[in-house]
Amino acid sequence: MHWQQTEIVFAKKPRGVHLVTREILANVSLTGLEAGFLQLFLQHTSASLTLNENVSGAVRRDFERYLRHVVPDETDYFEHRLEGPDDMPAHIKSSFLGASLLLPIRNGRLALGTWQGIYLCEHREAGGARTVLATVFGQRSAC
Numbered sequence: 291m292h293w294q295q296t297e298i299v300f301a302k303k304p305r306g307v308h309l310v311t312r313e314i315l316a317n318v319s320l321t322g323l324e325a326g327f328l329q330l331f332l333q334h335t336s337a338s339l340t341l342n343e344n345v346s347g348a349v350r351r352d353f354e355r356y357l358r359h360v361v362p363d364e365t366d367y368f369e370h371r372l373e374g375p376d377d378m379p380a381h382i383k384s385s386f387l388g389a390s391l392l393l394p395i396r397n398g399r400l401a402l403g404t405w406q407g408i409y410l411c412e413h414r415e416a417g418g419a420r421t422v423l424a425t426v427f428g429q430r431s432a433c
Contacts, residue, residue, distance in 0.1 A: 292323060294426040302419050303412045305376075307350040311407040315400070318424050326395040326428015333421045336380035336414050338387035344407025357383050357413070373414075380413035387411055395428050 298317045300310065318328060332339050343349040361382045364375040371377055391408065394401040410420060 292326070292426070292428055292430050294319060296424045296426075298422045298424055300410060300420045300422070302417065303410065305354070305412050305415050305417070307353040308410045308412065309344055309350065309407045310410045311344060311400075311402075314408055314422070314424060318426050320395050320398050320400065320426065322430050323395050323398055323426070323428040324431040326426065328391075328393045328395055328400060329425045329427070330391045330393070330408070331423045331425075332389045332410070333423060334389070334417075335384055336377070337417055337420050338384045338389060338411040338413065339391050339422070340387045340409045340411060341391060341393070341402070341406055342409060343405050345405060350409065353409070353411070357386075357411075361386075376414050380417075383411070383413045395426070398431075 296317055298314060300313065314328075314330065320326075320328070330339055342353070361379045363379050365379065368378040370381070393408075410422075412420070
């Protein structure tokens with residue numbers, strides 16, 4: 291059984307939904323793994339990870355518009371506002387979408403669908419750098 295753990299730090303990104311599949315794959319090695327998993331854990335409570343369509347930028351923009359509609363900033367009934375009007379809405383969006391992904395590895399590659407990509411969703415106007423702990427585990431091929 292093979293295990294590898296890597297910390298990936300994403301530079302500060304603007305609020306929105308960002309395709310980060312290539313950046314993640316550039317920081318982990320799947321070579322030689324016949325079968326296994328890549329587990330990604332985002333170490334923040336005001337951003338999230340999700341998997342979705344990887345080609346059209348409109349999908350990412352629609353995600354952001356929908357999230358702002360469902361959980362708008364400056365909502366009167368939120369008590370938690372320590373870091374501004376987008377603070378509590380960011381925490382709720384993070385819980386909705388989640389902080390981790392478990393993705394299959396097959397024959398040294400992520401076994402994603404043709405149109406699937408990994409998104410880092412930044413829910414704050416000034417969120418800062420984001421850290422993902424990437425853990426690769428699986429069975430090496432016999433060759």
